Amino acid sequence: MSVTKMEEMDLKNIVTKIVREVAAGTEDMAIPVEMSARHVHLTPEDVQALFGRDAQLTLKRNLSLPGFLAEERVSIVTAKGVFQNVAVLGPVREHTQVELSAADAFALGIKPPVNISGDFTGAEDVYLIGSHGMIYAKNSAIIAQAHIHLSQEEAEQMGLADRDLVRAELEGRRPLIMNNVMIRVGEGMHAMMHIDMDEANASGYDSAKRARIRK
Ligand SMILES: [Zn+2]
Structure with missing residues (x-):
């Protein structure tokens, strides 16, 4: 074997080792997990239709990622069921979005798609009732696809990009591996x-829950 060949081999080994170490770093990063209960995002027009002319969402508390829980609450109504006192999250958006679990959707007698936030393909219609009025929120209800928010820096560190699909291993007494977890890279995110x-519920959630990415 020539010296050049040996050096090539060494280089390959070193590269392989580095790649493995980087991958191991990714796998070792424990990501905090938050559970989102059913909630809605509203357009400015829908806020006014539900809570009165000139109404704006009132901050109750900030969320851990950009956004806030509003003081305002709505009811979600279909021919089959009602959920009262549902959380409204601010700030306002361009499209009203109702996020339900599959169990919620079953109780409401609708079949929303599992979509990532902002994708209304096949979204269901529901009525929303606020303190001042009611709207027919057409094409608004989805079941949110599980996702992991990352900052640009974190994504780069992990070798991941926006909209990548990964497996996530949820730790705990009821560990669960989830497929098709979407990476969302965004400004102000972590x-x-x-x-x-x-x-x-399926993963025995508590607020100390952590997940690890498995590519
Ligand atoms: Zn999210």
Whole structure:
């Protein structure tokens, strides 16, 4: 074997070792997990239709990622069922979005798609009732796909990009491996996994829950 060949081999080994170490680093990063109960996001027009002319959402408390829980609450109504006192999250958005778990959807007698936030393909219609009025929120209801928020820096560190799909291993007494977990890279974000109530229950959720990414 020539010296050049040997050096090539060494280089390959070193590269392989580095790649493995980087991958191991990714796998070792424990990401906090938050459970999102059913909630709605509203357009400015829908806020006014539900809570009165000139109404704006009132901050109750900030969320761990950009956004806030509003003082305002709504009821979600279909021909089959009602959920009262549902959380409204601010700030307002361009499209009203109702996020339900599959169990919620069953109780309401609707079949929303499992979509990532902002994708209304096949979304269901529900009525929303506020303190001042009611709206027919067409094409608004989805079951949110489990996702992991990352900052740009975190994504780069982990070798991940926006909209990548990964497996996430949820730790705990009822450990669960979830497939098709979508990576969302965004400004002002930091590592945080969001699951809905069904997924939380299935994985024995508590607020100390952590997840690890398995590519
Ligand atoms: Zn989220």
